[in-house]
Amino acid sequence: xxxxxxxxxxxxxxxxxxxxxxxxxxxxxxxxxxxxxxxxxxxxxxxxxxxxxxxxxxxxxxxxxxxxxxxxxxxxxxxxxxxxxxxxxxxxxxxxxxxxxxxxxxxxxxxxxxxxxxxxxxxxxxxxxxxxxxxxxxxxxxxxxxxxxxxxxxxxxxxxxxxxxxxxxxxx
Numbered sequence: 777x778x779x780x781x782x783x784x785x786x787x788x789x790x791x792x793x794x795x796x797x798x799x800x801x802x803x804x805x806x807x808x809x810x811x812x813x814x815x816x817x818x819x820x821x822x823x824x825x826x827x828x829x830x831x832x833x834x835x836x837x838x839x840x841x842x843x844x845x846x847x848x849x850x851x852x853x854x855x856x857x858x859x860x861x862x863x864x865x866x867x868x869x870x871x872x873x874x875x876x877x878x879x880x881x882x883x884x885x886x887x888x889x890x891x892x893x894x895x896x897x898x899x900x901x902x903x904x905x906x907x908x909x910x911x912x913x914x915x916x917x918x919x920x921x922x923x924x925x926x927x928x929x930x931x932x933x934x935x936x937x938x939x940x941x942x943x944x945x946x947x948x
Contacts, residue, residue: 820842821842821843821929821932822840822841822842822929823841823842823843823910823914823929823932823933823936824840824841824906824907824910824933825838825839825840825841826838826839826840826899826900826903826904826906826907827839827899828896828897828898828899829878829898829899829900832878832897832898833897833898835851835852835853835854836851837849837850837851837896838851839881839896839899839907841864841907841910841911841914843924843925843929843932844863844864845861845862845863845864846861846862846864846867846883846911847859847860847861847862848860848861848862848883848894848896850896860894862883862885862887864911864914864915864918865918866885866886866887867883867884867885867911867915868884868885868886868915869883869884869893869912869915870882870883870884870907870908870911870912870915871884871893871908872904872905872907872908873904874901874904874905875901876901877900877901878897878898878899878900878901878904879899879900879901879903879904879905880895880896880897880898880899880904881895881896881899881904881907881908882894882895883895883896883911906937908940909936909937909940909941910933910936910937910940911940912939912940913935913936913937913938913939913940913941914936914940916939916940917936917939924936
């Protein structure tokens with residue numbers, strides 16, 4: 777059966793095609809797994825992952841940025857951890873505090889207190905700075921409504937790193 781109906785106007789007696797698409801419940805149920813597969817595929821692209829330095833933290837913490845979220849794993853003992861995920865859209869600001877060898881990052885979100893952001897200490901200096909630049913670049917890209925889903929993960933991480941930098945002559 778053809779899904780094109782015709783409508784005849786009274787003034788001109790012209791047959792105009794009217795197309796419509798009927799979506800059954802089966803069509804909708806088949807579309808949901810495809811949408812989830814696309815969402816899962818993109819979310820598993822890790823842009824950057826870094827771990828705290830061992831002698832200063834007996835059980836190293838991990839911070840990972842992927843296309844959808846920032847995940848912080850805070851370990852307190854063997855096989856014991858607190859895993860926290862924050863959507864990139866919910867991050868307000870990221871600050872890096874660096875010294876000659878080590879650094880830390882402070883994450884301000886819509887959900888944490890603005891007076892006390894979430895902190896992770898004892899990264900290598902260059903890892904803390906790069907993590908800050910990638911997250912800050914991602915925040916800027918989302919605010920400008922830039923679609924980052926089509927870029928490969930390595931290229932996206934490089935471009936977000938450049939976007940998140942301060943002034944070109946800024947040297948830390």
